Each structure stands twice: as C-alpha cells, then as structure tokens.
C-alpha cells in the first residue's frame with residue numbers, strides 16, 4: 001500500500017489540498033482552475049525529513065573530509081526547493097527523489113531525472129530567497145576546486161528551474177535550457193550571493209516564464225483519478 005501525503009498548492013489566487021500520487025506515476029501537478037502547471041507548493045509535511053537530510057549531508061561531508069573552504073554547503077532551503085520542484089513537476093516520484101537526495105555522489109544537473117518528468121534531459125533545480133523586479137537570479141556557481149565559473153564548461157545540458165521562497169512555501173518563477181542561460185546570463189550579476197564567489201546567472205525575467213515549461217517541453221499532466 002502506497003502512502004499518500006496531503007500537501008497544499010497554490011495557483012489562481014486559490015489554495016488547493018492535493019495528495020502525492022501513487023509511486024512512479026508520471027505527469028505534472030495541474031491547477032484545477034486554469035489547467036496550467038501548479039507554480040507554488042508547501043513542503044510542510046516534509047520539514048522533519050529535510051532536517052534529517054541536512055544531518056545526513058553533514059555526516060557525508062565529515063566522512064569524506066573535504067578540504068577546507070569547500071563550498072559544498074548543504075542548504076535546507078535549496079533542498080526544500082528541489083523537493084517543491086519534484087512535487088510540481090513529478091509528484092509521482094517523490095519517494096525516488098527522497099532516495100536520490102539522501103544518496104552520496106549526486107551529479108550536477110541531475111536533481112530530478114528526466115525519466116521522472118517525461119523528458120529526455122535531466123533537471124537542475126536552483127533556489128533563491130527573493131523574487132522581485134530586482135532580486136531573483138538563477139545562479140550557476142563556481143565548481144568546487146575551480147577559481148572561476150566558465151559558462152561553456154560549467155553549464156550542464158539540463159533544464160534549469162528556479163524556485164524562490166523560504167520556510168514552507170516555494171514558487172517556481174522561471175526555467176531555461178543551457179542555450180538560453182548561455183545567451184541571457186552574465187558574469188557576476190547583481191545582487192551577488194553573500195559568499196561573493198564568482199557566478200554566472202540571469203535575472204528570472206530574462207528567462208522563460210515557468211508555466212511555459214509544459215508546452216515548450218511537451219510535458220503532460222497527471223491523469224485525473
């Protein structure tokens with residue numbers, strides 16, 4: 001018996017109560033009002049798990065004794081944004097996502113697997129705290145061990161999705177493929193991340209609006225129950 005978990009989602013100025021779908025069902029979460037992909041979800045039922053995940057990652061970093069100055073800091077908000085993206089894009093694969101998130105040796109560009117979403121490329125999920133006229137940048141950071149970010153080397157051939165929020169609610173604001181991010185991105189866009197490390201990125205308004213992702217990539221919603 002697969003356990004369904006109820007969570008909240010928002011679209012069209014309305015809150016909906018929805019459930020995670022049976023394991024490995026494909027399809028995105030659809031707004032019952034406008035039929036578009038749901039942009040906003042609450043990760044409240046998974047808060048305890050996210051904190052457990054932070055402990056697992058802290059232990060993994062400790063065990064592998066990374067050199068000092070390693071930038072691979074685990075962020076609860078970043079993981080919450082990935083979980084929220086999974087609830088939006090492929091809610092049938094939430095257990096697959098949780099398993100992958102807790103595993104070691106994760107690959108860049110593969111936060112969500114394309115097979116879960118029904119697309120040939122994998123998905124890289126990015127998080128930003130704020131989203132406004134000035135804030136809300138999709139950043140690609142300098143890889144560990146490199147002095148700078150080199151877009152042609154460091155941008156992966158995945159679909160990038162930016163979510164913003166903090167605490168319980170996360171909203172997808174934009175998406176881009178590698179080509180668009182190369183074209184619209186700039187070096188060290190402002191405001192810079194607090195660590196001041198080199199980045200490549202673009203303000204969310206320069207990239208594709210999130211809800212266009214379904215038609216542009218040919219994604220399908222979850223079949224109605």
Ligand SMILES: [Zn+2]
Pocket residue numbers: 011012031032033034035036
């Ligand atoms: Zn809607």
